[in-house]
Amino acid sequence: MTQQEQTILQQLPSLLLSWYDQQARILPWREQPTPYRVWISEIMLQQTRVEAVKPYFERFVTTLPTIADLANVDDQLLLKLWEGLGYYNRARNLKRAAKFVVKEYGGELPADYQALLMLPGIGAYTAGAIASIAFHIRRPAVDGNVLRVISRILAKKDDITLPKVKENVEEMITKILPEQRVGDFNQSLMELGATVCLPNGEPLCQTCPVQAICQGYQQGIAPELPIKTKKADRKIQDKTILLLLCNGKVAIRQRENKGLLAGLWEFPSIDEKRNKTQLERELIQQGYLVSSIHPVGKSKHIFSHIEWRMNGYLVHLNYPVPEFTWVTEEELQEQYPLPTAFKFYQQALEEDIQTSLFQ
Ligand code: SF4
Numbered sequence: 001m002t003q004q005e006q007t008i009l010q011q012l013p014s015l016l017l018s019w020y021d022q023q024a025r026i027l028p029w030r031e032q033p034t035p036y037r038v039w040i041s042e043i044m045l046q047q048t049r050v051e052a053v054k055p056y057f058e059r060f061v062t063t064l065p066t067i068a069d070l071a072n073v074d075d076q077l078l079l080k081l082w083e084g085l086g087y088y089n090r091a092r093n094l095k096r097a098a099k100f101v102v103k104e105y106g107g108e109l110p111a112d113y114q115a116l117l118m119l120p121g122i123g124a125y126t127a128g129a130i131a132s133i134a135f136h137i138r139r140p141a142v143d144g145n146v147l148r149v150i151s152r153i154l155a156k157k158d159d160i161t162l163p164k165v166k167e168n169v170e171e172m173i174t175k176i177l178p179e180q181r182v183g184d185f186n187q188s189l190m191e192l193g194a195t196v197c198l199p200n201g202e203p204l205c206q207t208c209p210v211q212a213i214c215q216g217y218q219q220g221i222a223p224e225l226p227i228k229t230k231k232a233d234r235k236i237q238d239k240t241i242l243l244l245l246c247n248g249k250v251a252i253r254q255r256e257n258k259g260l261l262a263g264l265w266e267f268p269s270i271d272e273k274r275n276k277t278q279l280e281r282e283l284i285q286q287g288y289l290v291s292s293i294h295p296v297g298k299s300k301h302i303f304s305h306i307e308w309r310m311n312g313y314l315v316h317l318n319y320p321v322p323e324f325t326w327v328t329e330e331e332l333q334e335q336y337p338l339p340t341a342f343k344f345y346q347q348a349l350e351e352d353i354q355t356s357l358f359q
Helices: 001-010 013-024 035-045 050-063 067-071 075-082 087-104 114-117 124-135 143-152 164-176 181-194 275-286 328-334 340-354
Strands: 233-245 249-254 289-303 306-317 325-327
Touching: 001 013, 001 143, 013 181, 013 233, 035 050, 035 087, 035 124, 050 075, 067 087, 075 087, 075 143, 075 328, 087 164, 114 124, 124 181, 143 164, 143 181, 249 328, 275 289, 275 306, 306 340, 328 340
Parallel strands: 233 306
Antiparallel strands: 233 249, 249 325, 289 306
16 A cells, blocks of 8 residues: 555544445344344345345344254254345354354354354355454455445545456555444445445436545546456356146255255246247157146346346146145245245246246
């Protein structure tokens, strides 16, 4: 860090903390920032918007109020509580970490950055956030928001996707962390990134509390920052989704225990495109006793590295196929959480029931 950069950054804590005291959003996990609540909120907020997280957070901590409750939760209930948030490994890691915390720390998160970092699903950012917000330990919490804010304030053109650049920003923040209110300071930086110094070239500089020291603003280059190398294009995967119906039940199956959506329930599918005639022929060849097929439409779901382009069919069968699990619509709702990727087809199924095609 150059002398000039240090001089600029040293002004951040006082500017940001007074702004944060006036402008911080009221969020449920900020009301009682216990280590458990901070942890759950930080994990939920990874890859998910604040507004989307709020109802999930309330439901989760009400159903599982302690780390011991989380450690002992039934997997299906856990996935039900997480259903719709996506990235289900987060939920699995929470439970694994909770079990470890019960065994090793008597059910309380350790007030130690390195110990937090050892827990499943907790990386440097989350450990820093829990340590600083819940335990007032002087550690930075640098996520994408913070990298963007710092790049703009210092008019830095380094590629923020590089680990070295992130480490550098962590070092810079560590040097300016205030003695008091370190958790609030970390949150104020994140808050600035989330509400003012917005991504995608849209910083709201006119209302920004650090405009006077912001080099990116003064040089007129803030909207072009930060510099990020483009991620490799997502792989496109075509899928034909089968809503197989027989005797008032629908067929589901459980995915493998590794890879995408590991261990979750899903509708059966074929990993290729099929039109109605091709599908009918293929199912009959495989011995399915098909009574009717109706197309139910297309849907798309984007994961981080893959995009599913789906086309679905409602297929009425005269006999169930034993290789699948057959459930009623009610059981599907209550006991077999389906990933968000299948929401469109789950709704199509519900509509079909309402229009009495489900026989
Ligand atoms: Fe971001 Fe603009 Fe504030 Fe600089 S002045 S930190 S670019 S919002």
